[in-house]
Amino acid sequence: MRIVEARVIVTSPGRNFVTLKIVTDEGVTGVGDATLNGRELAVEAYLREHVVPLLIGRDPARIEDTWQYLYQGAYWRRGPVTMSAIAAVDTALWDIKGKVAGLPVYQLLGGRSREGVTVYGHANGETVTEVLAEVARYLDLGYRAVRVQCGVPGLANTYGVSADKMFYEPADSALPTEATWSTERYLAHIPSVFARVRDEFGPDLRLLHDAHHRLTPIEAARLGSSLEPYALTWLEDPVRAELQEGFRLIRRHTTTPIATGEVFNSVWDASQLISEQLIDYIRMTVVRAGGISHLRRVFDFAALHHVRSGSHGATDLSPVCMAAALHLDISIPNFGLQEYMRHTPETDAVFPHGYHYDGGYLHPGEAPGLGVDIDEEAAARYPYSPAYLPVNRLEDGSIHPW
Known part of the structure; x- marks a missing residue:
């Protein structure tokens, strides 16, 4: 052949x-x-x-x-x-x-290590009241884990908060939109959000939060410490990972588990974080990490150091990538969680697939191969449309990580 x-x-x-x-x-x-x-x-x-x-x-x-x-x-x-x-x-x-x-x-990867892949949803709102309603909606859908993102008082918009709650898409403009950020406002607000969520939904729901690379190590340590009473499954991307020493500082000051890696593309990006056990979950993806072959190596390396998988699964990863992720997720011994942001019906029609959601779990299906394809005739009806991710500025106008 x-x-x-x-x-x-x-x-x-x-x-x-x-x-x-x-x-x-x-x-x-x-x-x-x-x-x-x-x-x-x-x-x-x-x-x-x-x-x-x-x-x-x-x-x-x-x-x-x-x-x-x-x-x-x-x-x-x-x-x-x-x-x-x-x-x-x-x-x-x-x-x-x-x-x-x-x-x-x-x-071909060794068979099942579990019956289904536990996924988490993305509950978000401008206000705490809206967030509580969204968390409740995910619970009604059977989710066992939810990432919570909330608007910050005094800021016009906040990362992770969207108009369309089910089909979140941050790349929203032919040229980058600009958002305004205040770390001080954010750090003062977020702990109270999780206090309300825990009070409303109790101790069993697995809660996550994404800081999206916006903090310094000591700010991240402060946030992690303030969130300890609410027992997060993880605090995601607290700092930019170029300076991996920063994660050691976070570790010294909080027991809140840390997840990072969605922007990594090789095991070398994560080797120090994993080998020194500076993180608890590695969020690398099939598409960004060189495919199934290389990501399996990353997960095997992580397993040796008590680090679990927590792969990124936003809407910018197509159903092809999601299918590939599920085949890895269900086979590896050190699976943690899989992000699952649902695709639109139009996307699902272009990429017919056999994986399916049921009661908090995704299942890869039993079709030979990945169990997903692309309908090229349907794809041709949707030409490329320029779309950028936003740019972030502080209140004084300085560029800040988005």
Whole structure:
């Protein structure tokens, strides 16, 4: 069997996605997600101009060799564009291998370690009253874990708070919108939000919160300490991870568990955090971390250091990526949680899939391969639409991490 074609498909059924579809001479196809939110066409060009020509004629069964060829064979390595492109190839090849074997991919990864994948939802509101209503809605849907994001008094808008509560999408404009931020206002408000949530819903619901890289280490330590009475499952992305020493400072001052890694693209981005046990959950994703092959290595390394998975699963990861994540999630021994932001009906129609939600769990399904595809005719009805993530400024006008 040989690869005879690889198509890069860009579609926007409510938001932009980049998909690679690999075709073999025996008619078996595989799909991989290559979406990079706000920079989709950079990956599309990288695939089309630099990767696809290298795939023609290759044996699709040689997944590891192809991964090494695209990673080690290139002088310029890593980075979100390169690793998203490699991820698309790797994921598509696993899809093909599963179809050839007649097995779902998780069976090729060692089989089930659990019956279902526990997911968490994204409950948000401008006010605490709105947040409580959203948490209640997720509980009605059967969720066992909820990430809570709330507007901050005095700020016009806040990360994680959206008009459409079920289909959250921050990339909202052809040019970046600008938000205003105040760490002082935020730190003064958030503990009271969780006090209300715990008072309303009791101790059993797993609660999470995302600081979205906005704090200094000592600010994050203060927040973690103030949230300890409310027993969060994790505090997500408290600081930018370029200076990983900062996580050691956080560890000294709080027992609130820490999760990070959704912007990482290699095990080397996470090696210190994992090996020194400075985090509790690693949030790397299939699409950003070079595919199933490399992310499995990251999770295996994390397992040796008592770090669990907590993979990112926002709407900018297509159903192809979600399917791939679920096959990993259900097979690894150190699974923690899986983020699950639901896609719109239009997106689900473009990407028909076999995975399904039931009572707080996602299930990857039993179809051979990943159990997901792209309807190219439907995709063609939704052309690319420029959309940027916002830019953040402090109240004095200084640029601040979004």
